[in-house]
Amino acid sequence: MTQATDLLGLLNAINGVVWQADPVREHTTFVSERVEALFGYTSATWLATPAFWEGHLHPEDREQTLADYERLVQMGRPFELEYRVRAFDDRVVWVRDYITPVIEGGVVIRMAGLTIDITSQKQTEAARLANEEWFRALVQQSSDIVTVVNRGGYIKYASPSLHRILGLEPEAIKGTDVLQAMHPDEHAEIRQMFAAAVFGGSGATSSLTSRFRHADGSYRWLEWVATNRLDDPHVRGMVMNSRDVTDRREADLALDQSRRTFQVLFDHSPDGIMLVDLDGDMPIVACNEVAASMNGYTVEELTGQSTYLITSGGEALRAQPGANDAFKQRIRDEGRVRMETMHRRKDGSEFPVEIHLAFVWIHGREMLMSLERDITERQAATDALQASQSRLLASEKLASLGRLTAGLAHEINSPLAATMNSLHEAAQLAKEYHDSVGAPGVNENDHREIATELRTILAEGVSSAGRIGEFIRTIRSHTRDTVTGVTTFNAVKLATDTLTMIAHQARNANVSLLFEQPKDQVLLRGEPGRFTQILTNLVVNGIHACELPGERRVSVRFVERGGDPVLEVEDTGTGIAPEVLPRIFDPMFTTKDVGKGTGLGLSILHDIVTGHFKGEIEVSTSVGKGTTFAVLFPSQA
Template sequence: MTSEAGPLPDVASSGHPFRPEVLLELINGVVWEADPVTLRNTYVSGKVTSLFGYSQEDWCTPFFWDGCVDERDRERIEEETRRGLASGEPYHLTYRLRTGDGRTRWVRDMVTPMYEGGKLQALGGVMMDFTAERSAQEALDSLQDRFSKVFEASPVGICISTLSDGRLLETNAAFEALSGCKKADLIGHSLIELGVWDGLSEREGLIRELSGGQALQGKELRMRRPSGEVIDVSASFERIDLDGEACLLAITQDIGARKQAEDRVRVVEARSRSLVQNSADVFSILDEEGRYTYISPSVQTVFGVEPEAIIGRSMVEHIHRDDVSGVLSDFQEVVGKVRGVRTSTFRMITANRSWRWFETTTTNMLTDPHIRGIVCSSRDVTDRKEAEQALARSEGRFRSLVQNASDIITVIDVDGVIQYESPAVERLLGYPVGGRVGQRTLEYIPQEEHQEIRATIVGLIRAGLGATARPVFRYRDADGGVHCLEALATNLLDDPNVGGIVVNSRDITERLQAEKALKASQDRLRSSEKLASLGRLTAGLAHEINTPLAATMNYLQLAGNLAREYQTSIGQGQVTDDDHREIAAELIGMLDEANGTTARIGEFIRQMRGHTRDTVTGVKAFDPARLAADTLSMVAHEARAAMVELHLESHRGSLRIRGEPGRFTQVLTNLVINAIHACEGVQNRQGRVDVRFVSRTEGVCLEVEDNGAGIMPEVMPRIFDPLFTTKEVGKGTGLGLAIIHDIVQGHFGGEITVRTRVGAGTVFSVAFPVPELSSQ
């Protein structure tokens, strides 16, 4: 909507006062009455059809309402109803309700017990669809949080007190500074009691001035601080209701900062108005030409414009051009019928130039002397409309998936009679699509399996809506061949959109035949994973030896060159002793460097020899920290190649675990290599892998932490599954984590756990139990 228009007229001054009993008919809710014992509806208003798609007769059928309540909410609703009836007081329920067209809507049901002569005679209530409001609640919570921050940060003194006794409920920091009192000394006391207002008559006069219902603006008062200082302030007061209690909102500022305070007052007044008059719907009155004569203040919240900007303008100015003709047609239909009502859904433009969907109920009240106009109640249903469109797309996709699914989707009734079969039945079993509808599915299942299938169907029926079973059975195809099918059967007999048991069948004949071959293949892959681990260690060995060896050879070559230079210079007159000393010094330096790199090779071979001795021995107690240092040196080259920092945190004291050191090496190597790979490709930070040991009462914990990409939530449940991998081809077999999981649990009797944050990194923790004393 645009923002150029005249001022918003006061309803009373325009000669059209509102009466609650007239606008009650415009409430977009279902009024009902029910027996308090059986809970059977004895009356329901006609809105049940337009809002939820059920007839009044259906709604009054015994247990009909119970069947419409979403099964996820039934137990809670039953308990809340029992508590509400026991209290004898009005109560309200919120739950999901299945509509006549299969949609699910959120309902707020306000229930009132009705008594006659002290005896409960009936239950009455109003059901309101608040699906859209629920979506808006988060936005409202955010708005309230922002207001609380504005309230506290405002430089204008603000306080809220009870109207009855002036007891302070809330103050902000500016009011504390203005009054000279701490918040803890103010809350729970009245300003008169504390002597803040200079003179007792100030509050009494203030209450009298507010008794007319009008706010007081810019009232000059005198405020006394604890120090005895008296200051002149300008205060604005407004009566508000907070949680049903009459309260006084006071906005106070020093006279010298009047202009700044006026700006802040407008912010606080906006909050006060939202507390008193907060509506998600926009109410408006149009004349017969479709021009606005009144619009409620909520237009500012919904459309972002002031009410005054709308008065006198035509409604079509704000409606999408593709919807104008339909809206005008509905409007003329309402105008031409006394007390006519029409609900339309169309797009309207907001102040930020975005289009929103609105559902508007238009009622002809031209003959009503108190209104004399066309009354419209508009609700933003953009979220609902988008959800409906998404649902339509989803239903289309679902229909396409069913029609093209590789599995056979069958719907049968309680007797096992086929009601529907998907096209996959022709491809997998050779039967024409729809050709077996009306036949019993047991006719195609061997006789010896009939009893088990019947028991499955009976169990599903007894378990109720949504119950599932996973039968495996043999099934005859059109050529007489027998297939083994694995099925997921779901009881949807009470679902009005299905009305049967849905059986999703998959031919697993080839899978069963392939399982033995698969197991053999998995054994080969496990061997491959072990070879891959050995290959990584071999690569580390070659890299760690080749690098210093190449340096040694380079130094020796340089030393040879210097020796030959020294040799050829002997006897030459132009070569001095200082020249010989310089050549000799350089030669000695090259030899020292060669000795140093040769020593590195020796140290690495020593580590490798010690590491190999540990890995080939049997079960024993060993120090995992010492073995970890040698193991990490084997994979250090891979970390350097990936530009990932690899750290082993030192641990004070001795650590002991029991098992085969070689298996521990396999666990550590796999975890570290995985961590290095997780850091590859991460932007904006240096990749890092930390290995640490933590000594605990119950044993030793090995932790391998990286700052890589983390593990996606949908991947987490499968990371220890055999053959499951997210790595690119050539980087993993999908067996590494599965194997180390088996080693940790089966060999060491320990436990492996994972903590991860997407985009931040992962920590694998391996807990090893304390070795028995006899094994130390």
């Protein structure tokens, strides 16, 4: 009994679970007390429950563990199994089971085993594998190239990024000299830096940016760091981490070139350039020679000074804090501003400048880039040009007045001649009546006949005089309408009156002048006289264009396009040649004979349409068939 007790104590003292099972009845016959410390179950529970071991195998391991157990038992030799068991408190315990079949007469009569806890070992192994997988993934998936080379510079390992960056296969370059992949011009510097890391001892590093040859023969810039890991038993080499910086290198070179280019442009620009701080009294941070000399200063004198120094009235602005706040806010809101102003030179004289301002941020500061140009000569030329244009416009107006005057004379002369003729005939009949009084053979019937004829002639004279009066009233109304300033007017009525006054030109040229009068009024905004000038010019040009035999017609109409009124003047004339069409609105350009055209009509007309009425003018033409001018006016609806 004592011996059995001692043996049992010895079995319970073993750091593992000793067990014995009957393979026939598939029942555990003995399990040491260590089972409770390991799994939380008492040995009594374990022994009393059939198939207890099988039922507490981890579900993911049960099928494979039982299959391995049956297979290995049949071999009749001791074997090991590793599997997981679910403990009493739901812990998962990894165990290694050392199992020995006991055989008598070639039959397995019982199974004996020792089960030990290997959970900590498994956790340590899992952590190690996880670290290895993490490191492998880190190296394999890194965007940088990781290379291991030996002390002599021969490649032992290269990460997959080598193919992505340099187009080379990692396996293909193993055992090759790393310098073969580098630009020959840099070998000496590379050797020097590499040797510094090699002889610097464990952990020593060297870094450099070098050119590496791509598989296609081109070179890429790589920034690399070599770290000495020759003493590390897991590495035994120099670890090189290389990053592709080609784009950054090229960007840096481009930036440097851009800076150089900007400096050249800044220094040699024909315009003045100033960089102005938007804060405070707007000091000049930098300026070029042109900007300084234009204002009568040197670059050194002007740099650091307030822009108020060169601004007309600048001293008054400087004396009023916040006077330029609205201007500064406008610059911030719009970003770019163009303006013309006056500058004051060092000697006190003033001159006009054109300024283009751009709002920029530089080093966290609000700045203005100011491009300035002295426009003294341009302004003088502009003033001269405007004076010349005014004279030309007056000349064209006189020409228009001449055409209208000719129309007046023609329209009045015809009824006036008829009136004079009627008066002459009336005078003859009155004399005849006078002479017949008391004459022998003249009776009352003769007097009545003379009187009747006289009344008829006088009625014709009155009618002719009435036509003159109606035409004068039309002229008076037209003149009143056209001499006003900018107003909203009915273009249909004005067109009717205008065409009435130039109708004689069409009749004299044997050209039909048609006005397709719309039912509704057409309202335009502007000076009525300018509209008359447009219509007269287009109609007269159309009449002059009708030189070919056949239908000779000028049609005037109002149409609507996209809700906007459009005046169309169409003729059946000669049309405009393609080589001439692009120039018809150029000043001083004409195809008429000398003395028949100034070349100003269409040019001035174009300026009136686009400048005064803010409209557009279009031309469609066909040589030999005619031309249509379409004037598009903004809607006043």
